[in-house]
Amino acid sequence: MTNDMTRKGGLTRREMLAASAVTSAALAFGIKPAFAADTLKVGFISPRTGPLAGFGETDGYVLDVVRKALEKGIEIGGKTYAVEILDQDTQSDPSRAGQLAKDLINNQGIDMMLAVSTPETINPVSDACEAAGVPCLSTVMPWEAWYFGRGAKPDQPSPFKWTYHFGFGVGEFHKTYVSQWNLIETNKKVGVMYPNDADGNAIRANLAPLLAKDGFTIVDPGAYETGTTDFSSQIALFKQEGVEIINTFPIPPDFATFWRQAAQQGLHKQVKIVQVAKTGLFPSGVEALGSLGVNLASAAYWHKAFPYNSSLTGVSGPALADGYEAASGKQWTQQLGATLSLFDAGFAALKAASDPKSKDAVAKSLSTLNTVTIAGKVDFTSGPFPNVSPGPIIGTQWVKAPEGSKFALDYVVTENATDPNVPVAAKLLPYNG
Template identity: 45%
Template sequence: MRDTPTGGLGRRSFLSAAAALGGASLVSACGGLKGTGGSSSDVLKIGYVSPQTGPLAGFATADNFVVQQIQQAVRGGFTSGGVKRRIEIVVKDTQSNPNRATEVTRQLINSDKVDLIVGSSTPDTTNPVADQCEANGIPNVTTIAPWEAWFHGRNGKPGEGFKYTTLFFFGMKEFADCFFPMWDRADVSSKNVAALWPNDTDANAFRQGLGPMMKKSGYTPVDGGAYQNGATDFTAQIAAFKESGADLFTCTPIPPDFQTFWKQARQQGFKPKLATVAKVMLFPSEAEALGGLAANIATDFWWSPAHPYKSALDGKSAKQLADDFAAATGKQWTQALGSVYSLFEIAIQAFKEASDPKDRDEVAAKLRGMKISCMSGDLDFTAGPQPGIALQHPVGGQWRKGDRFPWDVVIVDNSANKAVPVGGDLLPTNA
């Protein structure tokens, strides 16, 4: 098993990337190349866990860039507990596997001796990472997982939450606040909603949470059945959706399964007037993989260059971060860019607020009590819906043909977050 400190760069590329930072060495910043001993008193180690390979790898496209950005933002160090500190970041790849996520988190705790762990992207990562941190008393914050899947999927106690583990993202109500206004505006004759929900933690949270909300709002979910991830034939689901006459479509599959489903749906004549999808079509690579079939698919956008948010570390705007990413990598921004950046903002802020950043209980308490304005907006971990959870409010966007890149996002509905400007009209996915 190979884990490189920058999450996927080979050693030669890694050292080149470090040199490009102009003196902020990622070799010392990221750790993992200097043995496995504990960190010294002036060094604070942050472990980062994400799916850099496998079917969820699209979520980790910006990881290496973010690590470099964070190190550059704090290259002069910062004061915590009256002492000048610097950070090291140790990056681990889950390979899109929950068991692997558990394993690498244990490595961070037992071998790398990190002071805090952050993690990103779907309950397959966030839940096993958080479980290990909670069991071992390690401060932790994760993101990009519906809070219900993270909280209830880990048997959280309502009103109590967890001591060491926290999350920022959103849940079923916020999905409803994002999707339902678009459904209400769609010119549809049927309020049946075709729902492609597999049998996993993420989708079951939608089945149990969003489904009842749909009914209360006058929509009827047509559940295609709890299939297993990795399916290759969606004929049965497509037939059921066509028979129901559903004009609306929603889903929470893994990205490769959606690609398969969407192509088969077109071949078999299922063309919903509006598709509002979750967990998929979050990143440009997915739109590119579908080609023309990606046009006007809508999804939730919790971060984009249009969002009026700024870094708590150096004041950089969301647009600047997206532009810097494109300039450095030649790639298009992704939503995870802002989220992963904020994981480190929050971790560093918790260290700064603690009288002793090596006191895990104190740092964990700072995470649970944090209120911060950062790259992901205004986050309040005390506001709930449960202790230690900060909510974001996504807006609706659709994929359209782009100018600089093949596909780009147009924000079409800001009902849930008026601070984000609308950039175009809601159009039918299939006219």
């Protein structure tokens, strides 16, 4: 029997009742809810539990850092505003993400929305904001899956007025992967495992053809469904074709299943580079593989070696990583800087707005935003589309940590084609070396 606290992919009944109580009462009397004119309310939505929880694992710490920096308010245009950040967990559910966004918009009266990590979070939140006329800024998903995945066409004007996205795209993946893969001699045969989701479909349509033009032979067994438990046919094809590079964009459980089966069937001895997006981002997902995780190649949209400070908090990359490790006892992850960069860029837009309480003014400020965050430059003035600011992603690898380290693995930078300001610290090692 369903009770008030039972979730079915969305908000609980109790949450929905609580969220709508004030608004319902106001509407009964024919009035709209009033919100404080001297308080800026910023919504923040991310996946902190569920299959995508790795992306949200560090968000609590980043929120603490941001709230501390804003505890005395923020001065904009000679006026000091209090700041309230309303953070919500999608539980990795796209439907819930959209519901949360609507609640923050309709019942909480937010002035701006920030959304982070994966299409399952960002796209439904962006769609809700676009429909409601609320400025929204997001990061951490391929921008093509955000822009084209929401219905924009490459040969038509942008259909979006309120929603903006910054960060890596297919062009950055292409540049990084070619740079990374050329560091080791291979036969250039790439076995790709692209899932049937927004990320996988965007990568298959846009990245694979670019890699083929650069002389890589793409061996594609076709899109697999999330939750697949048997990858025998894909593994057999990769073995038959003699692939020496694996490239995949899976969620953690799927890669763990695939790569353990690959090891059982001997594929891991054949490949020289295993380039893993999504699952390869965070130490928890790699450590779970045991010895099979050592020397997995990855890519970082932020690394503590990035030579930039947070424009909002002033913290450096090393200080942010060290602070998290001290507070949590866990290893730093690249999501720390990515999430903080979203607050950097979002509050830079609020500061530059003629009136931060005007949604039109904030949207206009986003459209001309050109700033530097802890993750690098964010610039909406130079395309490729008005609502998109591409950003770097750099080649990395998970290697055995030095003796005496608190953690099993070390995350090292192996190439920097998309941001030469980031120092390269290690040589890419062959997976089966």
